[in-house]
Amino acid sequence: MEFFLSTFRNRIDAKGRVSVPAPYRALLSRRDSESGLILGPDISAPALVAGGRDYLDGVNRRIDELPDLHPEREMLIDGLLPFLSELSLDQEGRIQLGAQFLEHAGLSAPGEAVFVGRRHSFQIWEPKAWEARAAEARAKAAAYLRGEGRS
Amino acid sequence: MEFFLSTFRNRIDAKGRVSVPAPYRALLSRRDSESGLILGPDISAPALVAGGRDYLDGVNRRIDELPDLHPEREMLIDGLLPFLSELSLDQEGRIQLGAQFLEHAGLSAPGEAVFVGRRHSFQIWEPKAWEARAAEARAKAAAYLRGEGRS
DNA sequence: GTTAATTCCATTGACGCCCATAATACCCCA
């Protein structure tokens, strides 16, 4: 696999641990020498965004587009970086989700989570919320493709 | 961790001591041979700015851009350096915040402080004040990112 | 001698690390 694809539904145990799907792990360890993972809240959806260190690089690049001491640059820094965490995987390939992450995505400590591949990053959703979002996205994607005449 | 990221909320005891979050300590000791820390008031916010010795190097570079005896150079020197302190960590990884620091950030001696990762440096905020700033920054960052098209 | 500051020690709780189990997917070979 070259991109994060497909969806996986995994269990969150009482300690807040979730197994990162093995295909995603393989992808992460290929990109970064170490198997770390950057996790943060999605800024416009009740979900979490995750990726390898290159995901963080993307955020940094975005910040460095703006000149030093520029107010918008400071806004970007304060609006993004403090909410990102670098999580390490345990020997079994699990990450531990903190309280604020669980809350943002509407996840519960013993419960379930859906991993959603999005090419260079992936998301973590509460199953019900993902179901709703997926239905909407499928419908809109279909309509868009039909409207363009492309199959 | 390569950058200061994420936020940590720690307790300030009656003596004005706060634990520097362990991930930040690891980062500090990697950059400087010794684990010291440069702390100063944020010039445009009720917060404290902290970083390793490389943070001080950045300030110095800023000053050295200006020619010797140039009035603005003197202004920078007098406006920044006198307010910076080099703090050492005690055996448990805590720093001691002086009265003027507490006052500038609106912190109280028995109370709480939020450590905010900002890449090459981090800030220390009074929890309520940070909450407000974070909400604003997140909203504006989201608007900025949406406005440019890329997620 | 009293006060302040710094160093040291003790407690609590969280987190990481290790092991065990079950289910699944994969592979090899007949």
Add this chain to the structure above:
DNA sequence: TGGGGTATTATGGGCGTCAATGGAATTAAC
């Protein structure tokens, strides 16, 4: 092509270590 065996994944639990925090003790200062 089917079957058995093997490896890997996902999951749960227990234990040890370290971080965070509070207080005491020792030293220094006035």
